[in-house]
Amino acid sequence: MLDNENAQPFLFDDIRPTPPLKMPKTVTWNLWHGCLKYSEGCRNCYVYRQDATWGRDSRTIRKTAQFNMPVERRMDGAYKYPPGSLFYTCFTSDFFMGDVGADRWRRDAWRIIRERSDCAFFIITKRILRFLDCIPDDWGAGYENVTIGVTCENQRRADERLPFFRALPIVRKAFIHEPLLSPLDISAHLFPGVEEVVAGGESGADARACRYEWFLSLRTQCESAGTPFIFKQTGARFIKDGRLYVIPRRLQHSQAVKADINYTP
Numbered sequence: 081m082l083d084n085e086n087a088q089p090f091l092f093d094d095i096r097p098t099p100p101l102k103m104p105k106t107v108t109w110n111l112w113h114g115c116l117k118y119s120e121g122c123r124n125c126y127v128y129r130q131d132a133t134w135g136r137d138s139r140t141i142r143k144t145a146q147f148n149m150p151v152e153r154r155m156d157g158a159y160k161y162p163p164g165s166l167f168y169t170c171f172t173s174d175f176f177m178g179d180v181g182a183d184r185w186r187r188d189a190w191r192i193i194r195e196r197s198d199c200a201f202f203i204i205t206k207r208i209l210r211f212l213d214c215i216p217d218d219w220g221a222g223y224e225n226v227t228i229g230v231t232c233e234n235q236r237r238a239d240e241r242l243p244f245f246r247a248l249p250i251v252r253k254a255f256i257h258e259p260l261l262s263p264l265d266i267s268a269h270l271f272p273g274v275e276e277v278v279a280g281g282e283s284g285a286d287a288r289a290c291r292y293e294w295f296l297s298l299r300t301q302c303e304s305a306g307t308p309f310i311f312k313q314t315g316a317r318f319i320k321d322g323r324l325y326v327i328p329r330r331l332q333h334s335q336a337v338k339a340d341i342n343y344t345p
C-alpha cells in the first residue's frame with residue numbers, strides 16, 4: 081500500500097549531510113532539435129513537453145545555431161572552449177536518429193569532434209542499433225575522445241541493445257538507465273571496460289514511479305563487476321519502503337546524492 085502523493089519529499093534528509101557537488105567543466109552541445117519517439121522511455125519525453133508549451137511540433141528536426149560551438153573561436157584566434165572541455169551532445173534529440181537532415185549534419189559533427197581531439201564528447205543514445213550506419217570512414221576502433229552511452233529503460237531494451245553495444249568498436253562505453261522503468265538484471269551484460277552505469281527516475285507531471293530497490297540492485301551488480309555506478313536522480317515519483325514520495329524537480333538530484341549509494345571501484 082502506498083501513502084498518498086502529498087508525502088513529504090525529504091526521504092533521505094536525515095541519513096547523511098549532502099556532500100558538495102563536483103561540477104566538471106561541462107558544456108551542452110545541442111546540434112539539432114526535435115526527435116521521434118522510439119521506445120518506452122520516450123513516452124513522457126521532456127522535449128515534447130517543452131515544445132508543447134511553445135506550440136512547436138517536436139517531430140520536426142532542425143539544426144540549431146549551436147552547431148559549430150566546439151570550434152568557435154575568440155577574437156584572438158583561440159578556441160572559445162578550452163582544451164579539456166567535456167561536451168554533452170544532443171539533449172533535445174538523439175545523435176543517431178534516422179532523419180534526412182540529421183544523417184547529413186552528423187558527417188559535419190564528426191569532423192568537429194575530430195578537430196577537437198583535445199576535448200571529450202559524450203553521446204547518449206537509444207538508437208545504438210543504427211551506430212554502424214552512422215560512423216565516419218576513419219572511425220577505426222573508435223575516437224579516443226568519444227564516450228557513447230546507451231540508454232536502456234527496461235529489461236527488454238537492455239537485452240536488445242547491450243549485447244549489440246558490447247560488440248561495437250567504441251573506446252569508451254557507458255550504460256544509461258534513465259528513466260528506469262523496471263527492475264533490471266544487467267549482470268550478464270556488464271563487460272569489462274564499461275566506464276560507468278548511470279541510473280535515474282523519470283521527471284515531469286506524468287512520471288512513472290521507480291523503486292529504490294531497483295537502484296540498489298543495479299549498484300550491487302556494478303559492485304560485483306567492478307563497474308562505477310551513479311544514482312543520478314530520483315525522478316518525480318519515488319517508492320521507498322512501500323511509500324510513494326513525490327519529489328520536486330529541484331530536489332531530485334540532491335536526494336539521489338543523499339542516498340549515498342554511488343559506487344567507485
Ligand code: SF4
Pocket residue numbers: 115116117118119121122125126127128171172173174206
Ligand atoms: S530519444 Fe530522447 S529525445 Fe528522442 S523522443 Fe525519446 S526521450 Fe525524447
